[in-house]
Amino acid sequence: MRQVEIYDTTLRDGSQTEDIAFSVEDKLRITEKLDELGLHYVEGGWPGSNPKDIEYFKKVLKLRLKNSRVVAFGSTHRPRHKVDEDTTLRALLDSKAEIVTIFGKTWDFHVAEALRISPEENLDIINNSVSYLKKHVNKVLFDAEHFFDGYKANPEYAMKCLSAAQNAGADCLVLCDTNGGSLPNEVKGIVDLS
Numbered sequence: 228m229r230q231v232e233i234y235d236t237t238l239r240d241g242s243q244t245e246d247i248a249f250s251v252e253d254k255l256r257i258t259e260k261l262d263e264l265g266l267h268y269v270e271g272g273w274p275g276s277n278p279k280d281i282e283y284f285k286k287v288l289k290l291r292l293k294n295s296r297v298v299a300f301g302s303t304h305r306p307r308h309k310v311d312e313d314t315t316l317r318a319l320l321d322s323k324a325e326i327v328t329i330f331g332k333t334w335d336f337h338v339a340e341a342l343r344i345s346p347e348e349n350l351d352i353i354n355n356s357v358s359y360l361k362k363h364v365n366k367v368l369f370d371a372e373h374f375f376d377g378y379k380a381n382p383e384y385a386m387k388c389l390s391a392a393q394n395a396g397a398d399c400l401v402l403c404d405t406n407g408g409s410l411p412n413e414v415k416g417i418v419d420l421s
Contacts, residue, residue: 275318299324330370334377357395
């Protein structure tokens, strides 16, 4: 029987809402409550992005969680940077989280316009980032940013991005409808095809 695992993003996505500003103590109390609810994964934030998240990851190690595992969130390494010298990946490892989620571009439009690199370079970045992190943490989740938009525009390339992450050892591929513009029947159709 397949088990559904719940991954909560309240401490990162939820804190990006207008008029929400969690203190470190708030984040720690929320983590404990989510653990009491039995959630499997609690995304603690983006270590290195701000002092609060750095402090949270230091303090959360002292909590005695029974059900939840705390996850650090970040991105693949930056273009034109060596994977082992990238500050984002270093901050993820410095967080001491056993599980890391990294997002990477899966829409060729964003690869060209936002990253300004070739599609092949982006595949290398995904592969290098996942394989590097897998050497240092227990579990790596690959968050396929804008996956459904990317799949609609270029299904072959979007699938190559997933394959790059999977072949590098990603434990889970997260298909994201980042803009929220896909209807449920579209999502089902794409998932059924992929």
